[in-house]
Amino acid sequence: xxxxRADFEAFVSERxxxxxxxxxxxxxxxxxxxxxxxTALIKTYRHWxxxxxxxxxxxxxxxxxxxxxxxxxxxxxxxxxxxETPLLRGDEQPGIDLGxxxxxxxxxxxxxxxxxxxxxxxxxxxxxxxxxxxxxxCSVNTVKTHTTRGLARLRELLAADQPAPACSxxxx
Amino acid sequence: MDIEQRLRxxxxxxxxxxxxxxxxLDSVLDGHRRxxxxxxxxxxxxxxxxxxxxxxxxxxxxFADTGGGSGREWTASAVGYEPYAVGxxxxxxxxxxxxxxxxxxxxxxxxDLPEPAPETRQVLFAGExxxxxxALVSGWEDGRRTGLWLYGAPGAGPGELxxxxxxxxxxxxxxISFLSIVDGSGALVVLAEPGDLIEVSSGxxxxxxxxxxxxxxxxxxxxxxxxxxxxxxxxxxxxxxRVSRDGTVLSDGPVGSAIxxxxxGSDSFASLDGAVGSPxxxxxxxxxxxVLEELDLTPEQxxxxxxxxxPIGNRNRPDVIAAALSVRLxxxxxxxxxxxxxxxQPDGGDQLTSIAPCLRQVLPAGAEPDSVAMRCDLYxxxxxxxxxxxxxxxPPPGTTQLRLVGVSGSVLDTRAVDGPAWVGPxxxxxxxxxALDDDGEILAEIPLGTVESLRD
Numbered sequence: 001x002x003x004x005r006a007d008f009e010a011f012v013s014e015r016x017x018x019x020x021x022x023x024x025x026x027x028x029x030x031x032x033x034x035x036x037x038x039t040a041l042i043k044t045y046r047h048w049x050x051x052x053x054x055x056x057x058x059x060x061x062x063x064x065x066x067x068x069x070x071x072x073x074x075x076x077x078x079x080x081x082x083x084e085t086p087l088l089r090g091d092e093q094p095g096i097d098l099g100x101x102x103x104x105x106x107x108x109x110x111x112x113x114x115x116x117x118x119x120x121x122x123x124x125x126x127x128x129x130x131x132x133x134x135x136x137x138c139s140v141n142t143v144k145t146h147t148t149r150g151l152a153r154l155r156e157l158l159a160a161d162q163p164a165p166a167c168s169x170x171x172x
Numbered sequence: 173m174d175i176e177q178r179l180r181x182x183x184x185x186x187x188x189x190x191x192x193x194x195x196x197l198d199s200v201l202d203g204h205r206r207x208x209x210x211x212x213x214x215x216x217x218x219x220x221x222x223x224x225x226x227x228x229x230x231x232x233x234x235f236a237d238t239g240g241g242s243g244r245e246w247t248a249s250a251v252g253y254e255p256y257a258v259g260x261x262x263x264x265x266x267x268x269x270x271x272x273x274x275x276x277x278x279x280x281x282x283x284d285l286p287e288p289a290p291e292t293r294q295v296l297f298a299g300e301x302x303x304x305x306x307a308l309v310s311g312w313e314d315g316r317r318t319g320l321w322l323y324g325a326p327g328a329g330p331g332e333l334x335x336x337x338x339x340x341x342x343x344x345x346x347x348i349s350f351l352s353i354v355d356g357s358g359a360l361v362v363l364a365e366p367g368d369l370i371e372v373s374s375g376x377x378x379x380x381x382x383x384x385x386x387x388x389x390x391x392x393x394x395x396x397x398x399x400x401x402x403x404x405x406x407x408x409x410x411x412x413x414r415v416s417r418d419g420t421v422l423s424d425g426p427v428g429s430a431i432x433x434x435x436x437g438s439d440s441f442a443s444l445d446g447a448v449g450s451p452x453x454x455x456x457x458x459x460x461x462x463v464l465e466e467l468d469l470t471p472e473q474x475x476x477x478x479x480x481x482x483p484i485g486n487r488n489r490p491d492v493i494a495a496a497l498s499v500r501l502x503x504x505x506x507x508x509x510x511x512x513x514x515x516x517q518p519d520g521g522d523q524l525t526s527i528a529p530c531l532r533q534v535l536p537a538g539a540e541p542d543s544v545a546m547r548c549d550l551y552x553x554x555x556x557x558x559x560x561x562x563x564x565x566x567p568p569p570g571t572t573q574l575r576l577v578g579v580s581g582s583v584l585d586t587r588a589v590d591g592p593a594w595v596g597p598x599x600x601x602x603x604x605x606x607a608l609d610d611d612g613e614i615l616a617e618i619p620l621g622t623v624e625s626l627r628d
Contacts, residue, residue, distance in 0.1 A: 009197055016193035024190050025183055038196050042203040043268070067259035104182040112367030112395060114258070123176065124183040137255035149418065155175050 008048050011057055012041060019061055025120045026069045028109060040064035062125070062135045066117045107157035111150055118146040119154075250289045253312040258365060261398045262299025264307070271295045273330030274309050279320050279339055288313050296348070296363055300326065302402045303357025307333060308350070310342060317342045321430070323354050336430045346422060347415040351429040353403050360406055360427060362413055364397040369416040372399070375407025375468060378626065380503045380537040389414050407468035444478050448566070448592040451481020451495045455513045458527050463499045463507050466626045475500040479544060480566040484595045488559040489514055489550050496531065496544045496566055504537030508621060510546040510564065518554030526553055530564065531621035543568050545605040545618040547598045563598035565589075567607035568615045579603035 016037070023033035023040075040061050047060070108116055114136065121132045122143075129147070133140045264270050274295045279287045288311025296319070298307040307322040307330070319342040322333035336352050347364040362370050371389035379385050389412075393399025408431055414424040444451050460476055463469070481495035494512040501507065510531030517523045531546035544566045550559040565574055567589060574587040574594055578601045587594055589607075607616040 012197050012200065016196055017190065020193040021187040021190045025187055030190065033190075034194065034196070037193070038199055038203065041196060041200040045200060045204050104178065105186060108179075112365075112397075114366050119179060120183065123180045124187060136257070137259075138257040139254065142257060151175050151179070154179065158175070 004048055008045055015058055015061070019058070019065065022062065022120065022125060023065050023069070025124055026065060026113075026117060028105070036065055036069055037061075039068050043068075059131075059135060062121070063137065066114075066121075066136060069113065069117070103158055104154070107154050110157065111153060115146045115150045115153075118143055119150045122147055250292045250312050252315050253289075253292045256294050256296055256310055256317065258296075258363070258397065260295045260298065261363065261396065262297045262307070262400075264298040264300065264305070265295060270298060270330055274298060274307055274322070274333075277309075277330055277333075279309075279311065279335075287311070288318065297361055297398070299361075299400060301359035301361070301400055302404065303359075304328065304354060305333060306352060306359060306361060308348070308361070308363070311339075313339065317344065319348070321350055321352065323352060323358075323432070336432065343423075347397075347413070349413040349427040351403060351406060351408060351411055351427045353408055353429070353431045355433040358403040360399070360401040360403060360411060360413070362393065362399040362401075362415070364393075364399075364415045364422075365417065366397045367395060367417070368397045368422070370397070370399045371414045371416075372401055372406070373412045373414070374405055375410040378467065378501050378503055378505045378507075378534055380505055382505045382534040382536040384534075384626070386410075386412065409465060409468055444481075447478035447481060449480045449482035451478050451497075452493050452513065455493060455495050455511070455527065456481065456497060458513070459495060459497060459509050459511045459529075460499060462511075462529075463509060463532075463626065467501070469501070473502050479541070480564075480593050482593060482595070484512060484548060484562045484564055486550070486560045486562060486597070489516075491515065492548075492550060492562075494530065494548055494562075494564055496546065496564065498541045506535040506537070506539050506541060507626065508533045508535060508541045508544060510544060510548075510621065512548045512550075514550065514553075516553045518552065524553050526551075529623045532623045532626065533621055534624065534626065543607065543616050543618050544621060546621040547602070561598040563594075563596055563602065565594045565605050565607075565618065566592065567594070567605070567618065570609045571607040571615055572610050573608045573612075575606035575608060576602055577604045577606060 019040070020033055020037050023036045024030060027033045027036055043064050044057060044061050048057075108119070111119070117136065118132055121127045121135055122129070127135065129140050129143045132143045136143065259265075260271060275290070275293045292310075292312035294310050296308045296310050299305070304326050305322075305324045305328045309320045309322065310317050311320070312318070318339045320339040321336040323336050324333040336350075342348055347362060347368065347370070349360065349362040351360040352358045360372065362372075364370055369391060370393045372392050373389045374387045376384050376386045392401050408429050410426065411429075412424070412426050415422045444453060444456065456476075456478055460471075460474075464471065464474065476497060476499055478495065478497045482493065483491070484494040485492040492512050492514045494510065496508070496510040499507040499509060508531055509529075511527060511529045514526045514528070515523060516526060528548070528551075530548040531544065535541060544564070546564050547561055548564060549561045551557065552559055563576075567574065569592075571589050574589055576584040576587065576599060578584045580601075580603075584599050584602065587596065602620050604620055605618045606614055607618060609615055
């Protein structure tokens with residue numbers, strides 16, 4: 001086995017679980033997440049020689065995860081999109097908590113893929129705005145815009161999910 | 173708890189559903205080998221010589237900034253390059269070999285033209301559309317994103333696609349829309365950002381009262397910001413696209429288009445029988461074609477009535493000819509059309525024919541444009557200099573005198589008429605022409621015609 005192949009194997013072994021979690025947060029479905037990660041790793045291996053000399057392979061895989069997932073999502077029609085996005089089916093899956101977490105999961109699933117990717121990278125991967133922009137191949141301003149709009153959308157959706165105040169109550 | 177902290181907690185909670193990843197290494201290596209075999213097949217088939225030229229440096233460890241193996245010079249600088257914000261879209265982008273083939277193909281037929289640097293190239297769209305394949309590849313040229321649209325027959329590989337015109341700058345940050353029709357079929361492709369609302373108006377029609385009516389905007393595409401609409405339902409020249417984001421309209425207007433094949437002239441009328449003067453058939457054909465193209469109509473949908481044709485030259489341009497005609501539209505509205513043809517040889521170079529409009533007005537259904545007054549401004553094709561303006565009046569039968577009336581209503585001059593039309597220098601400030609018979613009776617008040625867009 002050559003050194004590049006050994007490096008790649010070590011990378012897969014060390015980083016697969018973390019990357020699968022990111023893929024899972026992007027897709028909302030473990031099976032889709034595994035397919036997505038496998039696709040990303042195939043692309044990564046093809047460019048492995050170049051990547052190890054130029055950038056952190058993890059960043060490259062993250063980028064491929066996001067762009068490949070966006071491509072998959074694009075091929076779904078609206079009807080499929082609403083009914084088949086796994087994040088929206090959280091209450092049908094075993095082992096998924098209901099309540100507040102379900103509300104967040106459902107709200108997150110309604111965001112456009114790129115906006116959701118920004119939130120996942122910023123609040124799960126803890127990437128900076130610049131790091132997120134690098135992964136997504138966009139400007140920092142775009143990341144800021146997606147973050148602001150995404151959080152605002154989540155606030156609205158979660159607020160709408162709250163029970164209506166009592167009739168006699170008064171907002172303070 | 174604020175929304176950011178709550179999001180952070182919920183994502184971490186959700187991620188904990190994954191305890192450990194399965195061993196993906198074997199399946200990844202298998203997938204890699206399958207892709208290699210497919211790419212090798214592509215190369216062996218000789219689909220695109222450029223594939224070999226660039227793929228080899230890639231495999232050797234990096235992009236070759238010094239130039240491709242084909243001997244081309246890459247664009248010297250990618251300074252300022254920023255990747256397009258959205259990844260490849262379309263039903264062909266799953267095929268990595270296909271995408272790679274698009275990235276590696278030549279942009280220009282001449283090897284002397286520098287091409288966008290490989291690291292700045294992106295496939296923005298590749299997909300099957302009605303009648304074939306379309307693809308959009310972007311690259312960085314002269315400090316801006318430039319796009320190359322490609323087309324091919326159904327199932328065509330990346331090396332079999334042809335360019336739809338020259339590479340052109342892409343709108344920076346705005347949606348991209350392009351309507352292409354090849355041999356009568358094609359599609360409108362709109363690339364916006366995911367979540368954007370894309371709406372399409374299929375064209376405009378001219379109503380019976382002469383007003384232009386745009387068909388309603390209808391939402392198209394999905395949440396991914398991509399729309400592919402069959403061109404069969406669209407007017408090639410008057411289709412418009414509107415893209416909105418969060419309720420704000422980002423762009424709204426006509427789309428760029430390319431039409432390849434399927435043309436060949438309208439042959440829109442059988443004869444010039446009954447026409448007054450000596451109308452030139454080629455000029456009449458050009459004027460009719462202009463209306464048909466602008467309104468996306470076929471010759472069978474209109475009735476053409478040639479009113480007059482003949483010479484209108486002056487001492488600067490003695491051989492200019494003109495024609496005036498009417499085109500009745502399907503709604504009954506009528507387009508009065510006039511124009512001239514002037515053959516020039518600017519700077520002693522190639523001979524050029526200039527076809528210029530003098531009149532284009534929409535009249536309501538029922539109008540019978542049996543008289544016309546139009547002003548034809550003659551220009552040099554070399555330096556654009558004004559070579560004089562000719563007034564052409566085709567008055568009603570029986571007219572013996574024309575009264576030229578200024579825009580303020582004052583009479584500027586009078587002219588005797590001894591034929592079916594009068595041609596002479598156009599006075600400044602002309603507003604209309606009054607046609608009178610021998611007894612001084614007014615036969616018609618003819619407003620000076622204007623040139624209007626038919627799509628507004």
